[in-house]
Amino acid sequence: MPYPDLEMDPSSPTPVAGPGAHCRAARLSGADLAGRDLRGADFTGAWLDGANLKGADLRGATLHLAVLAEADLRGAQLDDADLRRSNLAGIRASGASLCGARLYFCRGAHADLSGADLRGADLTRAIFRCANFSGADLRESVGTPNLENATTEGVQR
Amino acid sequence: MILGQFILQNLEANAFILGCPATRTALMIDCGEDDPRFDDFLRAHGMRLTDVFITHTHDDHVGGLATVAARHLPVITAFTPTPGGVSATRTVAHGDSFLFAGLAGRVVHVPGHLPDLVCLIFPGMVFAGDALFAGSVGGTKSAELAQQQREAIHAHLLTLPDDTIVYTGHGPATTIGIERRHNPFLA
Numbered sequence: 001m002p003y004p005d006l007e008m009d010p011s012s013p014t015p016v017a018g019p020g021a022h023c024r025a026a027r028l029s030g031a032d033l034a035g036r037d038l039r040g041a042d043f044t045g046a047w048l049d050g051a052n053l054k055g056a057d058l059r060g061a062t063l064h065l066a067v068l069a070e071a072d073l074r075g076a077q078l079d080d081a082d083l084r085r086s087n088l089a090g091i092r093a094s095g096a097s098l099c100g101a102r103l104y105f106c107r108g109a110h111a112d113l114s115g116a117d118l119r120g121a122d123l124t125r126a127i128f129r130c131a132n133f134s135g136a137d138l139r140e141s142v143g144t145p146n147l148e149n150a151t152t153e154g155v156q157r
Numbered sequence: 158m159i160l161g162q163f164i165l166q167n168l169e170a171n172a173f174i175l176g177c178p179a180t181r182t183a184l185m186i187d188c189g190e191d192d193p194r195f196d197d198f199l200r201a202h203g204m205r206l207t208d209v210f211i212t213h214t215h216d217d218h219v220g221g222l223a224t225v226a227a228r229h230l231p232v233i234t235a236f237t238p239t240p241g242g243v244s245a246t247r248t249v250a251h252g253d254s255f256l257f258a259g260l261a262g263r264v265v266h267v268p269g270h271l272p273d274l275v276c277l278i279f280p281g282m283v284f285a286g287d288a289l290f291a292g293s294v295g296g297t298k299s300a301e302l303a304q305q306q307r308e309a310i311h312a313h314l315l316t317l318p319d320d321t322i323v324y325t326g327h328g329p330a331t332t333i334g335i336e337r338r339h340n341p342f343l344a
Contacts, residue, residue, distance in 0.1 A: 004161035004174070004198055045162070049335065065162070069291075069335045085164075087291045087329040089339040105169070107328055109292035109339045127292055129341045149341065 006045035006065050017041060034072075104143075158260070161198045162324070165189045170217035171326055173284065176204045177258035184208040184257045185231070186277065186284045187326065188241075191221035208257055211235035211245075212286025213274040218326060236266070236273040249275060265313035269306020270295030276314065282322040289314055289323060291331040294342045310343065
C-alpha cells in the first residue's frame with residue numbers, strides 16, 4: 001500500500017511498548033524502558049529522546065526516522081535493528097550491541113558509542129561528528145561514516 | 158492536525174503534508190517531485206490540497222511543483238515569484254504571517270544555503286527546509302554565506318523554545334534544544 005514514510009497524528013494514544021509493539025510516531029520522550037523486551041517493535045518516527053533504554057532488547061526493532069537523541073542505550077541490544085535516518089545525537093550507547101544494524105543516513109553528533117559492537121553494521125552516509133567510538137568494533141561494517149572530530153582510539157576495523 | 162512525511166527519490170528530500178481533519182484541507186511543504194503517494198494520502202484522509210509552501214528553490218524541493226500545482230490548483234507561497242518555474246500566488250518576506258486552517262504561522266528568512274530560503278514556523282514546530290538539519294546546517298558556497306546562515310539560524314530559529322520540533326529538508330526530525338546542545342555547526 002503506498003503511504004507516507006511517516007504519518008503523525010498527535011491525537012493518537014500513546015501505545016504500550018513491548019515485543020512486536022506498534023509504536024509508530026509514538027511520543028515516548030523520557031520514557032523509562034530500561035531492560036524491556038522490545039524485540040521487533042516498530043518505533044518508526046517515534047520520539048524516544050532522553051528515554052531510558054539501558055539494557056533494553058531492541059533486536060530487530062524498527063527505528064527508522066526515530067528521534068533517540070540523548071537516550072540512554074548503554075548495554076542495549078540493537079542487533080539487526082533498522083536505525084536508518086534516525087537522530088542519535090548525544091546518545092549514550094557505550095557497550096551496546098549493534099551487529100548488523102542499519103544506520104544508513106543516521107545523525108549522531110556527540111554520540112557515545114565507546115566499546116559498542118558494530119560488526120556488520122551499515123554505516124553508509126551516517127554522520128557521527130564529535131562522537132566517541134573509542135574501542136568500538138567496526139569490523140565488516142559497510143560504508144564510511146563521517147567521523148569528523150570523533151574519538152576513534154582503539155577502533156577495530 | 159495530521160502530518161505525513163514523504164522521503165522522495167530526488168536526493169532523498171523530505172516533503173510534508175500537514176492536514177486539518179476539521180476543514181479537510183491540506184498544506185504541502187516543499188515538493189521535490191510528484192510522488193503518487195501524495196494523492197493516496199490526501200484521498201485516505203478525505204483532504205484537499207489547498208496550499209503549498211516552498212522553503213527554497215532547489216530542484217529537490219520544487220521539482221514536482223508544476224505537476225502538483227496543475228492537478229490541485231493550490232495557493233502557492235514562496236519567497237521567490239516563480240519557484241520551479243511556477244508563478245507563486247503569494248510571495249513572502251521575513252516576518253510575514255502565514256495562516257493555514259486556523260493555524261497561525263510565521264515566515265523567517267534564513268539565507269545562506271540559497272538566498273531565497275525561508276522557514277515556516279507554527280506553534281511548536283518549524284519546517285526548516287535546508288537551513289538546519291539534525292547535527293548539521295545547509296551547505297553554502299562561501300564562508301561569508303555560511304556566516305550569514307549561522308547568524309540567521311541563531312537569530313530566528315535558536316530563539317524558539319527548546320521543545321520546538323524541527324522538520325528538516327533531509328533526514329530525521331529534531332528539536333531546537335537538541336540542536337542547541339549537539340549541533341557542531343552552531344557552537
